[in-house]
Structure formats: structure tokens, C-alpha cells
Amino acid sequence: MNHHKTVQEQYKTTDNLNTRISIHAKYSTNKQGFGNWLFSNYDFSGDNRILELGCGTGDMWRSKIDALDKGMELTLTDFSPNMISAAKEALGEKDNISYDVVDIENIPYKDSCFDRIIANMMLYHVPDLDKGLSEVKRVMCEDGRFYCATYGENGIMFFIAGLLKEYGITDDTNKNFTLQNGEAILNKYFSHIQRLDYKDSLAVTNVEDILDYIYSLTNLSSVTQLGRKVLKEVLEREMVDGVLNIPKEYGMFICRK
Numbered sequence: 001m002n003h004h005k006t007v008q009e010q011y012k013t014t015d016n017l018n019t020r021i022s023i024h025a026k027y028s029t030n031k032q033g034f035g036n037w038l039f040s041n042y043d044f045s046g047d048n049r050i051l052e053l054g055c056g057t058g059d060m061w062r063s064k065i066d067a068l069d070k071g072m073e074l075t076l077t078d079f080s081p082n083m084i085s086a087a088k089e090a091l092g093e094k095d096n097i098s099y100d101v102v103d104i105e106n107i108p109y110k111d112s113c114f115d116r117i118i119a120n121m122m123l124y125h126v127p128d129l130d131k132g133l134s135e136v137k138r139v140m141c142e143d144g145r146f147y148c149a150t151y152g153e154n155g156i157m158f159f160i161a162g163l164l165k166e167y168g169i170t171d172d173t174n175k176n177f178t179l180q181n182g183e184a185i186l187n188k189y190f191s192h193i194q195r196l197d198y199k200d201s202l203a204v205t206n207v208e209d210i211l212d213y214i215y216s217l218t219n220l221s222s223v224t225q226l227g228r229k230v231l232k233e234v235l236e237r238e239m240v241d242g243v244l245n246i247p248k249e250y251g252m253f254i255c256r257k
Contacts, residue, residue: 018057020213020216020217021059022209023202023204023209023210023212023213024202026209027202027203027204027205027209028200028201028202028248029200029201029202029203030198030199030200030201034149034198034200034250035059035060037198038060038120038147038149038252039060039064041147041196041252041254042116042118042147043116043145044068044069044072044116045069046069046071046072047069047071047072048069048072048073048115048116049072049073049075049113049114049115049116050072050073050074050075050114050115050116050117050118051075051077051109051114051116051117051118051139052074052075052076052077052117052118052119052120053077053078053102053104053107053117053118053119053122053136054077054078054079054104054119054120054121054122054125055076055077055078055083055084055087056078056083056086056087057083057086057087057090058076058086058087058088058090058091059090060120061074061076061091062090062091065091065094065097068096070096072096073096073097073098074096074097074098075097075098075099075100075109075114076091076097076098076099076100077099077100077101077102078101078102079101079102079103079104080101081101084099084100084101087099104119104122104126104132104135104136105126105127105128105131105132105135106131106135107135107136107138107139109139110139111138111139112138112139112140112141112142112144113139113141114139114140114141114144115140115141115143115144115145116144116145116146116147117136117139117140117144117145117146117147118146118147118148119136119146119147119148120147120148120149120150120252121149121150121151123148123150123176123177123182124150124174124175124176124177124178125174125176126176126177129176129177129185130188133185133186133188133189134189136189137189137190137257140257142257143256143257144256144257145254145255145256146190146253146254146255146256147252147253147254147255148177148182148186148252148253148255149250149251149252149253150177150178150179150182150250150251150252150253151173151178151179151249151250152178152179152180152197152249152250152251153173153175153178153179153180153249154247154249155247155248155249155250156202156213156246156247156248157171157173157217158171158173158247158249159246159247160214160223160235160246161223163234163235163238164223164226164231164234167226167230169222169223169226170222172222179195179197179249179250179251182195182253183195183253186253186255189255190255190256190257191256191257192255192256193253193254193255193256194253194254194255195251195252195253196251196252196253196254197249197250197251198250198251198252200248200250201245201246201247201248202244202245202246202248203243203244203245204243204244204245204246205242205243205244207232207235207236207239207244208232210235210244210246211228211231211232211235214231215228
């Protein structure tokens with residue numbers, strides 16, 4: 001199955017994505033919230049033209065739209081038409097927001113036309129990342145910023161795979177672009193790169209929720225083959241005083257040309 005196909009399957013409906021968002025909303029120990037933290041590190045000003053690639057359901061912008069300066073133009077794009085429909089529904093039609101179906105490998109905008117570009121939790125899905133990043137660089141103006149969030153290699157799935165070692169399970173999370181290797185990849189296109197880490201973990205009180213989360217990740221077929229019952233027993237054994245503590249590793253890179 002080709003990679004674009006898999007990504008399209010995973011994001012065809014918003015259900016899988018919403019399952020993944022809700023576990024974080026419900027159990028994260030850092031109450032600031034990842035989206036709020038990302039925004040606290042964005043440097044937007046007056047008349048910025050902002051492009052988001054892979055905007056998903058547009059959820060991150062929901063409480064932020066009104067705070068945007070009236071002079072800013074926001075272009076929300078995603079590879080999936082369904083995500084764009086969901087974002088449009090969530091955020092509505094506004095004069096300074098436009099929506100577009102866009103593939104990062106072939107961005108349909110002219111050179112140097114965006115001041116700020118955002119690509120969160122999506123670069124690891126891009127089949128030809130070099131092509132994608134060279135496109136980002138092309139449409140970014142000289143003093144622009146590129147913000148890209150991703151996960152690390154020692155987070156939720158690493159932890160769960162560790163618990164299931166005895167069953168021959170290994171962590172097969174996509175590691176094409178992580179906090180660990182991201183800087184080396186970005187270095188080919190951008191000169192100033194800063195990595196920021198978001199400190200967080202999950203404190204799960206209902207194991208069923210984490211099971212749903214695991215099943216929403218299509219790349220974890222080896223784990224789901226174990227069966228829900230076995231999985232549940234292993235996770236419950238790890239609970240201390242009714243809480244399963246799971247490490248999270250998320251962060252972002254801020255890049256300049």
C-alpha cells in the first residue's frame with residue numbers, strides 16, 4: 001500500500017484524529033495544552049501572511065481566530081478535502097481566512113509570499129520530505145519563520161512497546177521526522193533552527209481510553225493483533241493507585257532562512 005494511500009486512509013474521516021486529540025485533552029498533566037503552547041511561541045505581527053500546511057480540523061485555531069490582527073491573512077490548507085471541510089465548518093467564512101486543498105510537495109503559491117508557515121504533526125507523513133521542505137522554503141519570504149511541531153522517539157508508543165516487549169512487540173512508529181532527527185533534516189534548507197520541548201505526560205485513569213487511542217493508530221497493527229484483552233491486562237498491571245502514567249515527548253522547531 002503506498003504511503004499517500006495509508007495517510008489518506010488514516011485521515012479519511014475525522015474520527016481517528018478526534019480520538020487522538022481527546023486522549024490528550026482528557027489526561028494530559030500539562031494543563032496549558034499543546035496548541036496553546038505552540039501559539040505562545042509563534043511570533044505573529046500586524047500584517048503577516050500565514051500559511052498552515054496540514055491544518056487538519058483547524059482545531060488549534062478555534063479559540064485564537066479572534067485574537068488575530070485584522071491585517072493578518074490566514075491560509076489554511078490540508079492534503080485531505082475532508083479535513084478542509086471540517087476546518088471550514090469549525091472556523092467559518094471570514095474575510096481574512098482562506099481554505100485550500102494543498103499537497104506540501106507541490107505548493108500552488110508564488111515564491112516568497114508567506115511571512116509565517118506552520119506544519120504541525122505532519123512532516124513525518126510526507127513521502128518526499130526534501131521536495132516538501134524545498135517548497136516551504138520557496139514560498140517563505142526572506143525574513144520569514146517556519147514552525148513545525150513533531151513528536152520525539154521516547155513518547156507514548158515507545159512506552160507501550162516497552163511494556164509489550166515479552167510479546168515480541170517493537171515500536172514501529174514512523175520516525176521520518178522526529179525531535180531527535182528533525183534538526184539535521186531541516187538544516188539542509190534553513191540556517192537558524194531552534195528546538196523547543198513541551199513538558200508533558202498522560203495520567204490515564206480509564207484504560208479503555210488508551211486502548212481506543214492505540215487502535216486509532218493504523219501503524220500499530222502488531223500491537224492490535226495481540227487482542228484488546230491482553231493489552232488491557234498489561235496496561236492495568238502498570239497502574240499505580242488507579243493511574244497509568246505515560247510519558248509524552250512533543251515539541252517544535254522554529255526555522256529561519
